[in-house]
Amino acid sequence: MSTADLVEPRSAKLLIAGGDGVVRHLPRAALASLFSSGDLVVANDAATLPASLKGIHDPSGQSMEIRLAAWTSAGDPTQFLAIAFGPGDHRTRTEDRPSPPPLSPGDRLTLGPLAAIIGELLEHPRFLRLHFLGDRSSILAGLARHGRPIQYAHIKEPLALYDVWTKIAADPTAFEPPSAGFAVDWHTQARWRQRGIGFATITHAAGISSTGDPALDLRLPFDEPYRIPEQTAAAIAQAKARNGRIVAIGTTVVRALESAASADGSVRVGGGVASGRITRGTPLQVVDAILTGIHQPGESHFELLRAFADDVVLNQMSAKISAHRYRNHEFGDSLLVEGHPSLFSERNSKVRWSGSPR
Amino acid sequence: MQTPVNFKQLRIAITGGTSGLGLALVRHLVARGARVAFIARTVRTVDQITNETGAYGIVGDVGRKEDIYPAALQVLGNLGGLDVLINNASSLGPTPLALLADTECEELEQALTVNLLGPFRLTKALLGALAASARAKRGAVVINISSDAAVTPYSGWGAYGASKAALRHLTGIWSEEARAEGISFLSLDPGDMDTPLHALAVPDADPTTLKRPDDAAVKIIESLVAALPSQAIRQTLESA
Numbered sequence: 001m002s003t004a005d006l007v008e009p010r011s012a013k014l015l016i017a018g019g020d021g022v023v024r025h026l027p028r029a030a031l032a033s034l035f036s037s038g039d040l041v042v043a044n045d046a047a048t049l050p051a052s053l054k055g056i057h058d059p060s061g062q063s064m065e066i067r068l069a070a071w072t073s074a075g076d077p078t079q080f081l082a083i084a085f086g087p088g089d090h091r092t093r094t095e096d097r098p099s100p101p102p103l104s105p106g107d108r109l110t111l112g113p114l115a116a117i118i119g120e121l122l123e124h125p126r127f128l129r130l131h132f133l134g135d136r137s138s139i140l141a142g143l144a145r146h147g148r149p150i151q152y153a154h155i156k157e158p159l160a161l162y163d164v165w166t167k168i169a170a171d172p173t174a175f176e177p178p179s180a181g182f183a184v185d186w187h188t189q190a191r192w193r194q195r196g197i198g199f200a201t202i203t204h205a206a207g208i209s210s211t212g213d214p215a216l217d218l219r220l221p222f223d224e225p226y227r228i229p230e231q232t233a234a235a236i237a238q239a240k241a242r243n244g245r246i247v248a249i250g251t252t253v254v255r256a257l258e259s260a261a262s263a264d265g266s267v268r269v270g271g272g273v274a275s276g277r278i279t280r281g282t283p284l285q286v287v288d289a290i291l292t293g294i295h296q297p298g299e300s301h302f303e304l305l306r307a308f309a310d311d312v313v314l315n316q317m318s319a320k321i322s323a324h325r326y327r328n329h330e331f332g333d334s335l336l337v338e339g340h341p342s343l344f345s346e347r348n349s350k351v352r353w354s355g356s357p358r
Numbered sequence: 359m360q361t362p363v364n365f366k367q368l369r370i371a372i373t374g375g376t377s378g379l380g381l382a383l384v385r386h387l388v389a390r391g392a393r394v395a396f397i398a399r400t401v402r403t404v405d406q407i408t409n410e411t412g413a414y415g416i417v418g419d420v421g422r423k424e425d426i427y428p429a430a431l432q433v434l435g436n437l438g439g440l441d442v443l444i445n446n447a448s449s450l451g452p453t454p455l456a457l458l459a460d461t462e463c464e465e466l467e468q469a470l471t472v473n474l475l476g477p478f479r480l481t482k483a484l485l486g487a488l489a490a491s492a493r494a495k496r497g498a499v500v501i502n503i504s505s506d507a508a509v510t511p512y513s514g515w516g517a518y519g520a521s522k523a524a525l526r527h528l529t530g531i532w533s534e535e536a537r538a539e540g541i542s543f544l545s546l547d548p549g550d551m552d553t554p555l556h557a558l559a560v561p562d563a564d565p566t567t568l569k570r571p572d573d574a575a576v577k578i579i580e581s582l583v584a585a586l587p588s589q590a591i592r593q594t595l596e597s598a
Contacts, residue, residue: 045490047434077435137414140435144428161427162483170487172435186485186539193538201490231493 009182012333015294015320017309019338023316025324028334031291032188037196038244040235042287044178044252045201047169050147050161051176051208052090055111060101063087066111067150068175069208070222072129074271075173077139081122081222082130083211090151090158094212100126112146114139124216150176150208154329163331173205173225179330180250180292198239200232204252204274221300223273226256233269236286240265245288251304254278254287261285280306289338294321294328308339365390367496368586369437372396373420373480374447375413376403378553379503382575383444384413390579395433397447420447420476421468430483440487441496442582445477445525446503451517453558458516466517473521477502478528485541492540497586500536501578502529504545515559542585548574 012028035041051068065088070081086098103125107118119129132139149164166181189199204226211217236246236257248254255274260267265285277300278284284307295302297318305314317335320326326333370387374380375396387394388411395414398404408415414436418429433440449472452465481500492498507515508522526545533543550556552568 045486047431047486050428050431075438137432137436140432141416144431160424161431165427165483166486168486168489170434170439170490172431186535190538201493229490229494231495 009185012183013324013326014183014334014336015317015324015326016336017313017317017338019289019341021309021313021340023313023320025320028183031183031334031336032191033195034336035192035195035197035245035247038198038239038242039247040198040200040239040244041184041192041247041249042200042202042232042236042253042257043166043168043181043184043249044174044204044206044256045166045168045170045181046174046178046203046205046252047166047172048149048161048164048174048177048206049172050143050149052148052150053111053114053143053146054089054148055109055114057101057103058108058110059104062101064100064109065089066109066116066130067208068130069127069211070175071173071205071225074205074225074227077136077143078132078134079119080130080132082128083208083216084126084128085212091153091156093153094210097212103128112142114142114146124213126211126213127216127219152210155331168201170201171203171227173203175208176206177330178204178206178250178252180253180334182331183291183334184249198235198244200235201229202232202253202256203227204256206252221274223275224252224255225271225273226252226259227271228256228260228267228269230269233267236267246286247289247291248287249291251278251290251292251301254284254290254304254307257286258282258284277303278307279303282307284308284339287339289336291334291336293330294326294333294335296321296328305335305337308337310340313337313340365392368392368442369440369491370394370442370444371433371437371440371484372444372446373476374398375415376400376407378555379548379551379571379574379578380444380446381407382571383446383578384411386572386575386579388413393437395436397429397433420445420480421449421472423475423479426476426479426483430480433484434487439491440484440498441491442499442501442586443481443484443488444501444503444578445480446501447476448473448503448518448522448555450555450559451515451521454561455514455518455559456516457514461517466520469517469521470524473518474524474528477525481532485536488541489539498539498541499544499582499585500529500532500541501544501546501582502526503578504529504547506547506549508545508547518559544581544585546578546581548578 014026014028017023053066065085067083068080072079084100086100105120109116115133117131149159151159164177207221259274375384376398397416397418399419404415416432418425451469488498504526505522507519508526529545549569551571552565
């Protein structure tokens with residue numbers, strides 16, 4: 001990726017909305033000095049698959065692109081839900097991409113070294129179930145050799161896996177990077193540790209963010225499986241017992257933790273599928289604050305912030321994002337939104353975080 | 359070997375797993391029930407060792423930057439995570455061995471790329487998985503295979519010795535920095551072994567005077583076991 005496309009992580013900016021409603025600017029490097037002893041930061045350690053595969057539709061001989069979009073069985077690479085595109089690549093906006101040739105169940109695709117069969121079309125000519133031929137190991141080898149990260153027209157240079165794996169990437173299950181995690185480097189984790197702030201991970205298979213088709217986009221997000229390790233659930237319980245705050249790195253973490261939340265605020269260990277949208281009025285059982293990328297009203301990620309802060313605060317943030325030219329792509333700047341105390345009135349009274357760097 | 363470690367739970371990646379010490383490690387660890395993935399350059403030998411051992415064979419060259427993340431993807435996808443990384447693949451530099459004054463810059467560069475940058479890149483790519491393993495109390499260990507040439511300046515071993523010395527020091531610094539993450543780093547010198555690499559370096563060596571790779575592998579596995587059960591991280595070792 002060219003340096004012009006990439007926000008140098010050390011120069012990235014952070015816009016913070018505190019629980020007191022005050023909105024302010026910090027360099028993102030200041031993340032290391034935020035939060036308080038006893039708080040717990042939870043991040044998504046999913047690594048990103050090279051989920052864009054160019055190839056040929058064998059029956060017609062036409063070239064096309066397949067974007068793997070969701071698991072049909074978590075972690076089983078022999079079968080995926082996928083979106084088909086016609087010829088071309090990421091430099092054309094997805095909504096302007098030509099259609100693929102007409103596809104039918106049973107059609108064979110040659111995707112570089114991989115061979116795949118269309119299982120069925122899912123009520124849309126470009127949305128399908130795809131079966132790869134071969135065993136797990138050979139499919140992973142084929143993906144590793146031939147696949148490219150899914151990317152969009154705002155970044156022209158081709159991305160490598162290196163560009164889309166966060167520092168903590170551990171489990172190759174995401175279709176697009178859990179990009180809020182780009183803000184968390186090892187130095188930041190070390191500083192948190194020194195300051196008594198816990199760090200834990202979940203794995204959430206972040207799905208694709210755009211299909212290029214309005215009807216299909218309405219079906220997003222597809223089911224996204226997640227897994228919550230025992231140690232993470234225990235760390236959450238421990239932090240809550242000490243009135244510590246739970247800070248989610250990214251919307252995927254909010255969705256997974258809230259989806260796994262019990263009424264008492266504890267979190268179920270193990271796998272699940274995040275379902276349901278989080279938006280204004282959604283009660284948050286587990287998460288107190290969220291670090292995310294820069295989004296604007298109307299985007300689903302921004303709508304999720306309405307569960308954390310009221311319109312006055314979010315409008316202020318929006319205005320500052322525009323005025324101060326925050327960079328809004330997945331490699332851009334960050335937002336930290338602390339939940340307003342009134343949103344958690346049903347929870348036990350908690351020590352609020354001051355939000356001040358220390 | 360009596361050990362409290364349940365090898366069946368262990369997920370291990372080894373570079374250079376198709377000959378010499380790497381192959382011996384693959385065989386021994388698979389025999390003990392570990393889940394093993396190995397990375398090597400040649401399709402034919404990777405397939406052969408995969409068929410022989412049942413380990414996951416991954417074709418890749420640690421000396422090629424472009425191969426690192428695709429290899430990491432396959433390691434993690436096949437093993438479902440990673441507890442132990444053994445950076446074993448090595449390049450001798452110029453063969454036959456050459457005085458530094460006769461060593462081409464590109465030959466030194468190549469030795470550094472394979473012996474220093476390769477392990478550095480692969481470790482970085484897999485560090486998130488190793489840290490996840492440490493958080494899950496499974497233990498997380500990186501073993502970088504060293505050499506006495508990393509410590510003693512032998513004439514003729516300039517490219518190899520300098521690259522291994524740098525790797526040894528890098529391992530020490532990793533060890534300091536990653537201790538708090540719960541990841542152990544060990545630099546282990548297996549000694550002079552009867553391997554293809556040694557034969558390239560010293561073609562007229564008497565094989566009977568050299569250690570068998572199998573014996574060296576057993577020693578390394580003992581060091582690994584010693585590093586695993588305790589979450590208190592051990593100091594970097596340099597064992598004979």
